[in-house]
Amino acid sequence: MANASGMLSPAVLSLRKRTVPPIGGVFRSGCCVSCSAVNGAEKLGSGVSPSEYRVPKLLSRGCKLVGCGSAVPSLQVSNDDLSKIVDTSDEWISVRTGIRNRRVLTGKDSLTSLAVEAANKALQMAEIDPDDIDLVLLCTSTPEDLFGSAPQIQKALGCKRNPLAYDITAACSGFVLGLVSAACHIRGGGFSTVLVIGADALSRYVDWSDRGTCILFGDAAGAVVVQACDIEDGLFSFDLHSDGDGQRNLNAAIKENEVDRALGSNGSVLGFPPGRSSYSCIQMKGKEVFRFAVRCVPQSIESALSKAGLTGSNIDWLLLHQANQRIIDAVAMRLEVPPERVISNLANYGNTSAASIPLALDEAVRSGKVQPGHTIAAAGFGAGLTWGSAIVRWG
Numbered sequence: 338m339a340n341a342s343g344m345l346s347p348a349v350l351s352l353r354k355r356t357v358p359p360i361g362g363v364f365r366s367g368c369c370v371s372c373s374a375v376n377g378a379e380k381l382g383s384g385v386s387p388s389e390y391r392v393p394k395l396l397s398r399g400c401k402l403v404g405c406g407s408a409v410p411s412l413q414v415s416n417d418d419l420s421k422i423v424d425t426s427d428e429w430i431s432v433r434t435g436i437r438n439r440r441v442l443t444g445k446d447s448l449t450s451l452a453v454e455a456a457n458k459a460l461q462m463a464e465i466d467p468d469d470i471d472l473v474l475l476c477t478s479t480p481e482d483l484f485g486s487a488p489q490i491q492k493a494l495g496c497k498r499n500p501l502a503y504d505i506t507a508a509c510s511g512f513v514l515g516l517v518s519a520a521c522h523i524r525g526g527g528f529s530t531v532l533v534i535g536a537d538a539l540s541r542y543v544d545w546s547d548r549g550t551c552i553l554f555g556d557a558a559g560a561v562v563v564q565a566c567d568i569e570d571g572l573f574s575f576d577l578h579s580d581g582d583g584q585r586n587l588n589a590a591i592k593e594n595e596v597d598r599a600l601g602s603n604g605s606v607l608g609f610p611p612g613r614s615s616y617s618c619i620q621m622k623g624k625e626v627f628r629f630a631v632r633c634v635p636q637s638i639e640s641a642l643s644k645a646g647l648t649g650s651n652i653d654w655l656l657l658h659q660a661n662q663r664i665i666d667a668v669a670m671r672l673e674v675p676p677e678r679v680i681s682n683l684a685n686y687g688n689t690s691a692a693s694i695p696l697a698l699d700e701a702v703r704s705g706k707v708q709p710g711h712t713i714a715a716a717g718f719g720a721g722l723t724w725g726s727a728i729v730r731w732g
Contacts, residue, residue, distance in 0.1 A: 399570030400523045402731055404465065404562040406458025407699035408451045409440040409555075409686065416552070423548040430552045431684075435662025439555030439687035441540045448479060449486050451558035452536040453493045455695070459532065459560040460494075467494040471528040473502035474518055476511030476535040476691040478720070479542065480504055490534065509658045509719025511535060511691035512559070513577070513727050516715075519563040520572045534560040537690035542589050544618035553660075554619070555687035559695025573645035573712075573728040576637045583722030586625040592617040630664045630724075634716050635671040637726040642714065645728045649673050652728070653711040654701070658718055659683040659693035668716075680706070690719065698731075707731050 415438050416427035431437055442448065452475065460467060473496075475487035482489070487502035507514045512535035519531035536558035545551045591614050634657065642648060649655075649672040657665050662683055669679045682697045689696060694715055701707040709732030718724035 398524055398565045398567065399572075400520045400563050401566045401568075401571035402561050402729060403564045404459040404461070404463025405560065405695060405699040405702055406455045406460075406462060407557065407559040407692075407696045408454035408458070409557045409696070410442045410446045410451065412441050412443050412446075413438050414441050414555075419548075419552055423546060423551060425548045425552060433661075433663070434553060434687075435665075435681075435683050436552065436687045437684045439540075440557060442538050442556045448477070448481050448536055448538045448556070448558070449489050449493065451556070452477075452486070452490050452534050452560070455536070455558040455560040455699075456490065456494060456532055456534055458699075459562050463562040463564070465530060465562055465564075467496045468498055469530050470494070470496050470500050470532050472500055472519070472522055472531045474505055474515045474531065474533045475502065476505045476507065476515040476533065477537050478506050478508045478511065478690060479538045487534075494532075507691070507717075507723050508537075508721060509660065509688070509690045509693065510577075510717035510721065510723040510725050512694045513575075513715060513717040513725045514723075515691075516561070516563065516572065516727050516729065517575045517577065517725070523563065523565045529565045531563045532560060533563055533695075534558060535691035535693070535695045537692050539619065539688070539690050542616060542619050547618070549623060550619050550621055553688045555689050557686055557689035557692040557696050559692045559697075559699055561695055561698070569730075571730040571732075573647070573730070574641045575725065575727040576641040576644070577723075577725035578633070578637065579721050579723045581721070583625075583629060584720070586622045586629070587620070587720045587722065589616050589619045589720075591615070626719075627661065627664060629722060630660065630718050631667040631671070633724050634664075634668050634718050634726070637724055638668070638672060638714050638716050641726045641728050647712070647728065649714075651712065652678070652714045654678055654680050654707060654713045656680045656694055656697060656701075656713050656715045658688075658716065659686065659697060660688045660719065672714075674714075691717075693717075702731065 416430045420426050473487050473491045475490060480486040485504035487504050491502035505511050505515050515533040519533050522528040522531055538556040539554040540556050543551050543554050655669055655674045657668055665681055680697050680701050682700055711731050713729050716726035
């Protein structure tokens with residue numbers, strides 16, 4: 338069992354004083370490192386220095402969420418569509434999960450293009466130029482390159498300064514981890530503008546003959562812009578955990594080739610050279626995952642709220658990973674959050690893994706439901722097993 342918990346501001350409702358986030362479980366107060374450009378920096382062939390050779394200087398900083406965006410594939414697959422390929426029905430699926438439709442990548446789509454579209458929308462809302470991005474965090478478990486897809490997104494956005502871009506792999510908890518990571522980079526690393534993207538294409542790892550899993554998953558991307566600020570901190574607190582023992586209940590592990598296993602890799606009795614690896618389809622024990630979520634997620638949110646000096650009655654919105662409506666309802670009931678303050682778009686998209694929270698947030702912001710200054714309790718949970726929560730203010 339591993340866990341991390343933190344508080345990015347004191348446990349008072351006004352949240353006017355700020356502290357640097359915990360590093361290794363130890364809280365530090367005071368200031369963090371920021372950076373500024375140095376004249377005469379060596380330029381690349383493009384005429385622009387990728388890092389601007391910034392010189393550290395001390396500043397006290399918070400962070401805020403200033404823009405969001407999302408994108409989904411054009412192909413919509415309904416419950417009725419699925420009933421034509423597996424033994425199921427719209428009623429069977431919707432009653433058990435709350436899902437009615439999902440979006441699925443086709444040959445003309447890519448996860449990278451979805452992520453870029455979501456990112457561009459978030460940047461436009463925030464009125465931020467791609468060249469102002471200091472860091473791109475891609476939260477995904479389904480990259481289109483074994484070595485990660487974040488650099489390709491950074492390239493497609495046209496970031497001339499070559500900011501750092503890397504992947505975070507934590508499945509359905511990934512976006513919450515991305516938010517916390519962005520805040521830590523801003524408060525402790527001197528970054529000013531961080532783009533956090535949640536994007537997954539789990540349809541590529543679904544057994545479409547297994548009605549227990551194929552009904553659940555869809556593909557999407559969502560993004561937020563997290564920016565440094567010198568006003569009240571927008572990330573109040575967080576609570577993060579992992580438990581590798583739960584991997585047996587939800588995984589997509591490397592699978593062995595049956596012939597290789599019998600004869601040795603590539604027919605060699607020595608097992609060398611090794612055979613080509615591939616991943617199995619998603620394997621899930623639904624009842625165990627349900628029990629885990631309804632037990633651990635409320636505890637995590639309550640812990641994060643306590644660190645922020647808040648209770649469930651103080652938040653404007655509860656925004657959970659969109660996995661199953663029954664899980665969302667059970668967690669909301671445990672926290673005594675009324676249905677009208679719960680954000681859910683699960684019916685239209687299914688479980689989109691790391692994309693689910695930013696996708697739902699973007700729709701809620703653009704519809705006018707979530708307003709600047711609103712407080713949101715967000716929580717992700719899933720494969721690993723991992724789970725975590727963050728208390729944030731929008732805008």
